[in-house]
Amino acid sequence: MKSLSIDIETFSSVSLAKSGVYRYVEALDFEILLFGYSVDGGAVQVIDLACGEKIPADIITALTNEAVTKWAFNASFERICLSRFIGLPTGEYIDPVSWHCSMVWAATMGLPLSLEGVGAVLKLDKQKLTEGKDLIKYFCQPCTPTKANGDRTRNYPYHAPDKWSAFKKYNIRDVETEMSIQARLAKFPVPESIWDEYHLDQEINDRGVALDIVLVQEAIGIDSRSHSELTAAIKHITELDNPNSVQQMKQWLADNGMETDTLGKKAVVDLLKTAPPELSDVLLLRQQLAKSSVKKYQAMENAVCADGRARGMFQFYGANRTGRWAGRLIQMQNLPQNHLEDLAEARSLVRTGDFDALEMLYEDVPDTLSQLIRTAFIPRAGAKFIVSDFSAIEARVIAWLAGEKWRQDVFEGGGDIYCASASQMFKVPVEKHGINGHLRQKGKIAELALGYGGSVGALKAMGALDMGLTEDELQPLVTAWRQANPHIVQFWWDVDRAATEAVRDKRICVTHGIKFYCQSAMLFIMLPSGRQLAYVKPRMGENQFGGHCITYEGVGGTKKWERLDSYGPKFVENIVQAISRDILCYAMNTLRCCSIVMHIHDEIVIEANQRMSLATVCEQMGRTPPWAKGLLLRADGYETDFYKKD
Template sequence: MKSLSLDLETYSDLNLAKCGVYKYAESPAFEILLFGYAVDGGPVQVVDLAQGESIPEEILDALTDDTVTKWAFNANFERVCLSRHLTDLGRSLDPFHDQHPLSQECARFLNPAGWKCSMVWSAYLGLPLSLEGLGAVLNLDYQKMKEGRELIRYFCVPCKETKTNGGRTRNLPQHALDKWNLFKSYNKRDVEVEMAIQQRLQKYPVPEKVWEEYHLDQEINDRGIAIDLELARQAVALDAQSRESLMAALKERTGLENPTSVIQMLGWMEQHGMKTDSLGKKKVQELLKTAQEPLRSVLLLRQKLAKSSVKKYQAMEMTACKDGRARGMFQFYGANRTGRFAGRHIQLQNLPQNHLPDLSEARELVRQGNYKALDMLYESIPDVLSQLIRTALVPREGMKFVVSDFSAIEARVISWLAGERWKSEAFAAGKDIYCSTASQMFGVPVVKHGINGNLRQKGKIAELACGYGGSVGALKAMGGTGYGNPGRGAGEPGSVLAVSQSPHRRFLVAGRWGGEDHHQTENPRLGE
């Protein structure tokens, strides 16, 4: 046996999308319902575990044999679920052999070295990241069955108690044998589609180096990160108290039934002499520059309320496993056009910075749930909670976390691909690329925290939005519409939205139109 193509249908009382597969498979209610497999591209077999069938012994042996390549679409799901199943059967899983102190954490899961993922293959080629979408794009003879979604809702998640179903909370095969037989066909079809993908893409293999990176990614996800769950729980509770207090204050000052309603608030503001069509973050900051009482205090309260967000703390509670570690926080090739890892659940790639001088003291007050002290010592409790998010991630005893990042990695690669020599030279000279881009756009020197420093943000938006063909749509989405020079509208010379149109190309010009500062590049290597 050289390869196994796999697909599982499972049941758990936990929401997979919210908690992730690691916690999903930890639930006492978790079980594998159907196990579809094919050996070396042969006929597909479906093992009906829900009705007492067992996975053949040679297949169980192959799951822990790293010389047999296991294939699945989103293989992380199959690998983690099968790890739980094998553990329940009393089988030991292959540990990592790198002598790393955290290897004992990973020993709970099948070694990813024996696994490959056709979703990663799809992502590597810039194709859809869903089995249905990929099958359609590749025009496969086997297509994913459209009935699957309804069948998954019926068998794989808890159901509501009703008089009709006798008050049960779960649908079993005997409750609808016709549906169950169709579900087995669906499981079989998914394995067939998986093998058809391998066959269709065999001329475009993923380099072995990328598979090595994928295996490293899986090890990182298996190890996870420890969470201070007490801090997370208290933060959620304190945020609720803060929101209640802010809402009460807003109701008192405005007399509105629902101060969070944009329509009600806009009407109240107009009655008090301030007319605006938006209450977005940037608009509120702009209004505060001229707002007088009582408008100013109301806008400040609304600003604090808008800051009140504990989604990351809630995600920590939702995803943390029994040992207090959150796993599955990264998706390999999640940004499939660039190959970047994507953050999932807690989103560790986008954490608020902290600048509190007394960070440790604030953290301890939150862990104690001391609302009165926090309210007395700090201007904004939501802001304190936001700044403490990083501290909820806990390193091992005697260790510390070091935060690092590639410096403008995408901008560097794009400038090289596009042949933008002025940009590559700016990088080589150690210049701030957002300042350099803003300088090209507006024809003036731009220095971070210095002369024309306010234009740096505009350079940043243009730099980030226009990479990989983002163009005008991405600029608008990132708020670039109002970022032209004073007196110049979007699409006019000197504006962020200045775009060259021709019968063959449509590209953004990051520079002044006309004159010696004009920079515009067409690289024949890139095509249209």
């Protein structure tokens, strides 16, 4: 036996969507119902465990035999469920080293992240059966007790033999579809280096991170009280039935002389500038109520495992345009920032449930709870967190690729890129908190908004007008930044030309060390690391402005599979972010033995013993990969007893 393709159907009273697979398998009623498998591409077998059949001994042995490659679509689900099935204790899982995931393979090819979606795009002969969702709901989830079903809370095979027979066929078809995907993508194998990254990702997900569950539960309780008191205060002033209703609130404001089309965050800030005292009080209360969200804390409570750790928060290749990770469950990628100076004191008050002291000292209770979300992540007892992140990684990568020497010089000298950019744009010296310091903000906004072809609209989207810039300043700012960065601007159009020639003329084009070529109805962009970005069914098309562009198929803003368009600066954004991701992977591999528990954007969080050196971690993280000669990297960090934004 060399390979084993697997698909399982399971039951648990824990919600998989809310809690994730690690918590899902801890339910006392968790069980595997069906085990579908194929050995070395042979006929698919299905073991009906729910009806007493047993998985053959050689198949059980193969699950942990590193010489046998296990395949599944979203393989972490099968691996974690089977870890529980073979009796591993909480917190221990089958070693991922011999497990491969056909969803990851699909993602490396720019395909959807669902079995149904991949089957449809590849036009497979054996598609996932559409009736599966109803069968999963019937057999795999608890049911509502009714008189008609005898007040039962679960459906067993004997309750609907015909449905059970169909469910077994569905299980077989899933294995067949997964195998068809492997066969269709066989000419584009996933490099071993990416499988190694996947295994590292699985190790990090298996390790998880400890949660301060006392803080989490007290925060939920405090938020509930805060929400009730804020709602009561608004009701007292407005006498509205439902002050959360946008329609009712807009009408009340209008009745009191203040017209508004929206009650979005920015609109409320603007209204507060001119609101009389009584209306101002209501708007301020509404602002607090809008912040009153404990979804992250509730997600933590749902996901935490029996040993107090949350697992499964990172999806490998979740952003398949660049290969970056996506957040799952607690969504680490969009945690609120913290600006409280006495974070530890506020945290302590929440942990003890002292609502009155919290309200007296911090006034805005919902905002305080929001700022404390990060601090719910803690190291194990006796350990510390070492948090290290790359300094201005995307700015460094684009400068290196484009050969923008003045920027390289800034990084080499340890300078501030925002000050240096403002200085280059306005031809005057700029120092943070010093000479012409007010220009740094303009340099920063330009750096964040304009590196990938953005113009006035990008500056506005980045909040330029809210930061004090005027409408008249925006276009000159765009012009000044582009004049200050001619090599980056040239890089955009060199990439545009190379991609266009690769698609239109079907020839290999290389620019700035990046290779573009088409093969089997795919556009590939080979990065300096050797990893490839893939774009499905590329062709020449027309953009909304009537100019030429490349179009390809992918998941768009509507989450549907559709035809998208791209051009030089957009491809540059993908390339720079993809290279930044590869640099993070290199650093994670370098620090693999250091117990990484989280990684967020360009930051790594290590659960370290007290002797581990922060300086050594930052030095190791800042090492330039061998494939990126000349790229100047720097990593900075800090030590902490709870996670925070330093």
